[in-house]
Amino acid sequence: MAHAHGYAVKDAQSPLVPFQFERREPGPHDVCIDILYCGICHSDLHQARDDWSNSLYPMVPGHEIVGRVTAVGAHVKKYKVGDLAGVGCMVGSCRHCSACAADLEQYCEEGATWTYNGTERNSDQLTFGGYSDHIVVEEHFVVKVPENLDLKAVAPLLCAGITTYSPLRYVKAGPGQKIGVIGLGGLGHMGVKFAKAMGAHVVMITTSPDKGKDAKRLGADEILVSRDPTDMHKHANSFDFLLNTIPVGHDVNPYLGLLKLDGKMGMVGVLTPIDPVIGGNLIFGRKSLFGSGIGGMAETQEMLDFCGQHNIVADVEMVSIKDVNQAWHRMEKNDVRYRFVIDMATLG
Amino acid sequence: MAHAHGYAVKDAQSPLVPFQFERREPGPHDVCIDILYCGICHSDLHQARDDWSNSLYPMVPGHEIVGRVTAVGAHVKKYKVGDLAGVGCMVGSCRHCSACAADLEQYCEEGATWTYNGTERNSDQLTFGGYSDHIVVEEHFVVKVPENLDLKAVAPLLCAGITTYSPLRYVKAGPGQKIGVIGLGGLGHMGVKFAKAMGAHVVMITTSPDKGKDAKRLGADEILVSRDPTDMHKHANSFDFLLNTIPVGHDVNPYLGLLKLDGKMGMVGVLTPIDPVIGGNLIFGRKSLFGSGIGGMAETQEMLDFCGQHNIVADVEMVSIKDVNQAWHRMEKNDVRYRFVIDMATLG
Numbered sequence: 121m122a123h124a125h126g127y128a129v130k131d132a133q134s135p136l137v138p139f140q141f142e143r144r145e146p147g148p149h150d151v152c153i154d155i156l157y158c159g160i161c162h163s164d165l166h167q168a169r170d171d172w173s174n175s176l177y178p179m180v181p182g183h184e185i186v187g188r189v190t191a192v193g194a195h196v197k198k199y200k201v202g203d204l205a206g207v208g209c210m211v212g213s214c215r216h217c218s219a220c221a222a223d224l225e226q227y228c229e230e231g232a233t234w235t236y237n238g239t240e241r242n243s244d245q246l247t248f249g250g251y252s253d254h255i256v257v258e259e260h261f262v263v264k265v266p267e268n269l270d271l272k273a274v275a276p277l278l279c280a281g282i283t284t285y286s287p288l289r290y291v292k293a294g295p296g297q298k299i300g301v302i303g304l305g306g307l308g309h310m311g312v313k314f315a316k317a318m319g320a321h322v323v324m325i326t327t328s329p330d331k332g333k334d335a336k337r338l339g340a341d342e343i344l345v346s347r348d349p350t351d352m353h354k355h356a357n358s359f360d361f362l363l364n365t366i367p368v369g370h371d372v373n374p375y376l377g378l379l380k381l382d383g384k385m386g387m388v389g390v391l392t393p394i395d396p397v398i399g400g401n402l403i404f405g406r407k408s409l410f411g412s413g414i415g416g417m418a419e420t421q422e423m424l425d426f427c428g429q430h431n432i433v434a435d436v437e438m439v440s441i442k443d444v445n446q447a448w449h450r451m452e453k454n455d456v457r458y459r460f461v462i463d464m465a466t467l468g
Numbered sequence: 469m470a471h472a473h474g475y476a477v478k479d480a481q482s483p484l485v486p487f488q489f490e491r492r493e494p495g496p497h498d499v500c501i502d503i504l505y506c507g508i509c510h511s512d513l514h515q516a517r518d519d520w521s522n523s524l525y526p527m528v529p530g531h532e533i534v535g536r537v538t539a540v541g542a543h544v545k546k547y548k549v550g551d552l553a554g555v556g557c558m559v560g561s562c563r564h565c566s567a568c569a570a571d572l573e574q575y576c577e578e579g580a581t582w583t584y585n586g587t588e589r590n591s592d593q594l595t596f597g598g599y600s601d602h603i604v605v606e607e608h609f610v611v612k613v614p615e616n617l618d619l620k621a622v623a624p625l626l627c628a629g630i631t632t633y634s635p636l637r638y639v640k641a642g643p644g645q646k647i648g649v650i651g652l653g654g655l656g657h658m659g660v661k662f663a664k665a666m667g668a669h670v671v672m673i674t675t676s677p678d679k680g681k682d683a684k685r686l687g688a689d690e691i692l693v694s695r696d697p698t699d700m701h702k703h704a705n706s707f708d709f710l711l712n713t714i715p716v717g718h719d720v721n722p723y724l725g726l727l728k729l730d731g732k733m734g735m736v737g738v739l740t741p742i743d744p745v746i747g748g749n750l751i752f753g754r755k756s757l758f759g760s761g762i763g764g765m766a767e768t769q770e771m772l773d774f775c776g777q778h779n780i781v782a783d784v785e786m787v788s789i790k791d792v793n794q795a796w797h798r799m800e801k802n803d804v805r806y807r808f809v810i811d812m813a814t815l816g
Contacts, residue, residue: 219729227729227753229705290754357577369744381567381575384756390747396717397745399738402759405575406638408732409757411750 122152125467126252127441128178132170135445139178141248143256144240151199151262152191153207158250159184159275160439160460162306162367165448167237172391176237182250183209183235184278184461186265196259204265206424207250208278209414210234211261212241223416225261251444253467263421266428273433276306276459277424279414280434284311285423286415287363287386288318295319297360300344302375304331307365307389309435309458312338315363317430323355325362325375334457338435346374357405359383364390371395376407384408434459440466469493470500473815474600475789476526480518483793487526489596491604492588499547499610500539501555506598507532507624508787508808510654510715513796515585520739524585530598531557531583532626532809534613544607552613554772555598556626557762558582559609560589571764573609599792601815611769614776621781624654624807625772627762628782632659633771634763635711635734636666643667645708648692650723652679655713655737657783657806660686663711665778671703673710673723682805686783694722705753707731712738719743724755732756782807788814 128139146152164181166172185207189199199205212233213225220228233241236249249255265274284307293299299320301311308324315322316339323342324335332343345351352374359378367389375385376397387394387409397409415423427433435458439447447460469490476487494500512529514520533555537547547553560581561573568576581589584597597603613622632655641647647668649659656672663670664687671690672683680691693699700722707726715737723733724745735742735757745757763771775781783806787795795808 222729224729224754369747381570381572387747387750391751392748393744393746396741396743397757398741399717399735399759400740402735402757403739403761404759406572406758406760409745409750410754411747411752412754413751 122254124248124252124254126180126248127444128180128251129168130178132168132175136251136448139180141180143254146191146193146256148193148195149258150193150256151189151196151205151259152254152256153185153187153205153262154190154254155185155187155250155252155464157186157272157275157464158182158462159279159434159436160444160447160451160462161279162451165451174237176239176246178246179237180248180252181236182252183207184275184280185235185250185255186271186275186278187254190254198259198264199262204267204271206263206265206274206278207235207255207257207261208263208282208420211247211257215260223418225416226414251441251462253464261417263417263424266424268428268431270433272438272461272463273436274427275461276310276434276436277427278420280306280310280459281427282415282420282423283307283388283413284363284365285314285426286419287388287412288314289419290412291361291384291386293318293320293361297321298323298358300325300359300362300378301340301365302362303365303389304335304458305365305454306459309338311363311365312340313432316340317426317432323359352378361386363388366390368392369394372409373398373401376401376409379405379407381405382407384410387411388413436461438463442466470602472596472600472602474528474596475792476528476599477516478526480516480523484599484796487528489528491602494539494541494604496541496543497606497608498541498604499537499544499553499607500602500604501533501535501553501610502538502602503533503535503598503600503812505534505620505623505812506530506810507627507782507784508792508795508799508810509627510799513799522585524587524594526594527585528596528600529584530600531555532623532628533583533598533603534619534623534626535602538602546607546612547610552615552619554611554613554622554626555583555603555605555609556611556630556768559595559605563608571766573764574762599789599810601812609765611765611772614772616776617779618781620786620809620811621784622775623809624658624782624784625775626768628654628658628807629775630763630768630771631655631736631761632711632713633662633774634767635736635760636662637767638760639709639732639734641666641668641709645669646671646706648673648707648710648726649688649713650694650710651713651737652683652806653713653802654782654807657686659711659713660688661780664688665774665780671707700726709734711736714738716740717742720757721746721749724749724757727753727755729753730755732758735759736761784809786811790814
């Protein structure tokens with residue numbers, strides 16, 4: 121066992137406080153990574169507060185991890201000491217079910233092992249995330265980080281990036297398509313960048329007209345203010361795909377009216393109930409509503425390679441580990457453009 | 469103008485009563501059809517009662533029409549006097565929008581012309597449906613009826629048939645797929661027959677265990693009683709596709725739990741709001757919910773040809789036009805297996 125330190129919450133009311141714990145020694149298939157940067161995902165706050173009624177304490181959050189390899193097990197093939205490496209939302213899966221066989225480990229029939237707020241695959245020991253100095257992860261769940269990217273801004277790609285990249289690939293986003301991104305936050309700002317890089321005509325759909333200027337800087341071709349009925353009418357029945365990043369229950373019916381025949385809306389943000397869908401809004405136009413959760417390991421690597429080729433990273437605001445509770449408070453108020461990243465050197 | 473007679477409702481409270489009206493003379497592209505049989509669709513009752521707040525009176529319902537051609541316009545190519553012919557839910561569309569160009573006239577961007585409770589394409593004259601002695605329809609919206617089928621049992625194929633056939637084709641139903649049909653009524657019983665004929669493993673999903681025996685006669689391989697938690701658990705995460713024929717708002721979340729990874733549920737019955745969908749039920753497993761409305765004219769013909777090849781018709785109960793109000797009352801109580809058809813010879 122190797123001594124580790126990081127920040128944890130002790131219960132649903134606790135702030136993040138310094139926390140000492142043990143990481144396993146790297147086994148033959150494991151990669152040991154010194155964490156350089158870790159993104160702050162909105163789900164870190166949901167999990168810390170037990171909003172989804174499945175929280176395990178003490179909890180070391182963090183699943184947007186980049187760092188440098190410090191040791192590898194005897195059977196590790198793709199990584200060597202000194203390599204850059206990334207770790208996202210999962211660190212294990214059964215590796216033999218049909219989902220795993222289809223490179224969709226996030227939907228593992230036996231349940232994926234989540235990077236934190238889970239238990240190790242073969243024990244009841246808690247998994248601890250990236251708000252910490254190092255992590256030990258099975259090679260299959262580690263991804264290579266392109267050397268040409270700004271490393272600190274790569275961290276959010278491991279969750280916010282793949283969560284938006286995967287559904288865009290699922291609907292074969294590309295030239296000739298009109299794609300709307302609903303909600304301009306950590307997920308939405310990545311959705312705009314990816315949809316644009318894939319060649320689509322991108323419309324940022326937001327309740328806040330003041331976000332428009334920034335959305336265009338990120339790559340949006342147009343802005344649609346969803347509270348403006350004239351604007352909504354103008355874009356009615358015109359979208360091939362809507363990437364819906366809203367993280368709380370809401371009324372999707374007005375957005376369904378924006379979809380053209382056979383149009384699809386992908387939900388990536390909300391785990392809780394949405395307002396009642398009107399059946400006729402799906403039937404008239406054969407419209408679809410689907411959900412998508414992160415992406416498999418092969419697709420996560422593909423996403424990072426795509427980012428390397430297109431020079432895509434997240435827009436980040438750096439934060440010291442000592443200020444992480446304050447960052448959470450600001451994130452709660454959507455006061456971040458667009459992702460906080462912890463500089464783990466500040467752990468001292 | 470040709471004199472016609474049928475049955476109509478005069479307002480939302482009215483019973484069906486004898487009604488005299490005029491049909492247009494067949495134009496150069498029109499087919500004139502003597503109606504032999506007309507199915508009674510549950511939507512006839514919804515429309516008569518103004519349940520969807522769009523009813524136009526007087527209303528002659530009926531959009532499951534089969535009959536024999538009595539006259540054709542000069543430019544009609546596919547039909548001649550004496551042919552069997554069918555007419556379904558629509559009698560016109562713009563013929564030039566992208567939906568029409570894709571043989572999806574039901575989603576016409578200018579709006580399809582419905583067989584009844586609509587207005588003629590180029591006038592404000594009401595369209596009158598199949599509870600009548602004859603109808604005049606543009607050739608493009610007429611389909612050929614295979615000669616080998618029991619004609620009276622063909623009528624329901626024009627709506628209940630195509631409504632269930634189309635989404636099964638949309639999801640490429642076939643061998644190796646496990647398909648569930650939710651709700652055993654006019655739509656559901658056709659869904660079972662089609663899914664079976666397409667080669668899928670078919671599970672009838674019903675709240676009523678007593679419907680099981682009949683579902684197996686119709687072709688179901690298995691019965692799943694949705695009120696039985698053990699049965700629901702046994703089938704969890706196992707369906708490729710669910711055809712949901714429930715015609716009123718309901719909770720789809722338990723059914724989403726039956727879908728496997730990338731599974732889809734097609735909604736064909738409910739135009740009104742459904743209960744709140746839990747976002748996580750879509751996200752975990754990348755599941756889809758889509759709507760589907762009838763089918764285009766080419767697919768309606770394909771469906772009838774498929775029925776001819778596989779000897780598929782609806783299970784019907786014949787009714788005299790004089791007893792049509794009583795039939796509506798029984799349909800309201802789901803007391804029909806599985807579709808009433810009016811023998812139009814009883815119109816006298």
